[in-house]
Amino acid sequence: MIKGGESLELAHKIQTIVLDKTGTLTEGKPTVTNFITVGGTVNQNELKLIQLAASLEHNSEHPLAEAIVRYAESQNVEITDVDDFEAVAGSGVQGYVSDKFIQIGTQRWLDEIGINTSMFVEEKQAWESLGQTVILIAVDGQVEALMGIADTLKASSITAVRMMQKLGLSVVMLTGDNRPTAEAIASKVGIERVFAEVRPDQKAAVVKSLQQQGKIVAMVGDGINDAPALAQADVGMAIGTGTDVAPRRK
Numbered sequence: 001m002i003k004g005g006e007s008l009e010l011a012h013k014i015q016t017i018v019l020d021k022t023g024t025l026t027e028g029k030p031t032v033t034n035f036i037t038v039g040g041t042v043n044q045n046e047l048k049l050i051q052l053a054a055s056l057e058h059n060s061e062h063p064l065a066e067a068i069v070r071y072a073e074s075q076n077v078e079i080t081d082v083d084d085f086e087a088v089a090g091s092g093v094q095g096y097v098s099d100k101f102i103q104i105g106t107q108r109w110l111d112e113i114g115i116n117t118s119m120f121v122e123e124k125q126a127w128e129s130l131g132q133t134v135i136l137i138a139v140d141g142q143v144e145a146l147m148g149i150a151d152t153l154k155a156s157s158i159t160a161v162r163m164m165q166k167l168g169l170s171v172v173m174l175t176g177d178n179r180p181t182a183e184a185i186a187s188k189v190g191i192e193r194v195f196a197e198v199r200p201d202q203k204a205a206v207v208k209s210l211q212q213q214g215k216i217v218a219m220v221g222d223g224i225n226d227a228p229a230l231a232q233a234d235v236g237m238a239i240g241t242g243t244d245v246a247p248r249r250k
């Protein structure tokens, strides 16, 4: 579905193409691949933490949240009620589960709100270098667990990026993930220029900054956390959930 002739007129002038990572370059169906707790390996405490985390994330529509809920289901952990749920865009979620205050999110966010995140440094670095998104789980203000979540590249992404580069386009990747994770994914897909650690409310500004360098910019995204960036671009292309309104052919 093409909206407006102006997009078509601009399409052949595109110089820079910005690709969202999750759901655009990747499948957008992340899976929990690693989980460790302060207490050690598989034990009652671990299952309890999975229960607290999944119950909280059950209230979120973020793809990472769905991964955590699926992981809990695979461990036969029951989801329970949450009070005062709050999602902090690009950072994490928080709320009360079983009278405990649970916060799940990025190290940056937990650092910002004064929670000690100094444990798990080695594990975090190792998982990120594999391209995993790493999140921390805090209970009542103490970090209790670390989780690594991986999202596979779409089979067509490497070819698509190569074709765009052959057309002479400058291909850049835009993601909220932190730099090591983003660089690992970008190098797998053949992209050199990466904007990482970009919060949802900053994504449109990145597109704008490229435009201010005199570039005609296209943005490709799946509409999750990137709708303003799609609107800011000279040409915005929505794929995946963003195309749900478009007629489908089989």
Ligand SMILES: [Mg+2]
Pocket: 020, 021, 022, 023, 024, 221, 222, 223, 224, 225, 226
């Ligand atoms: Mg996305």
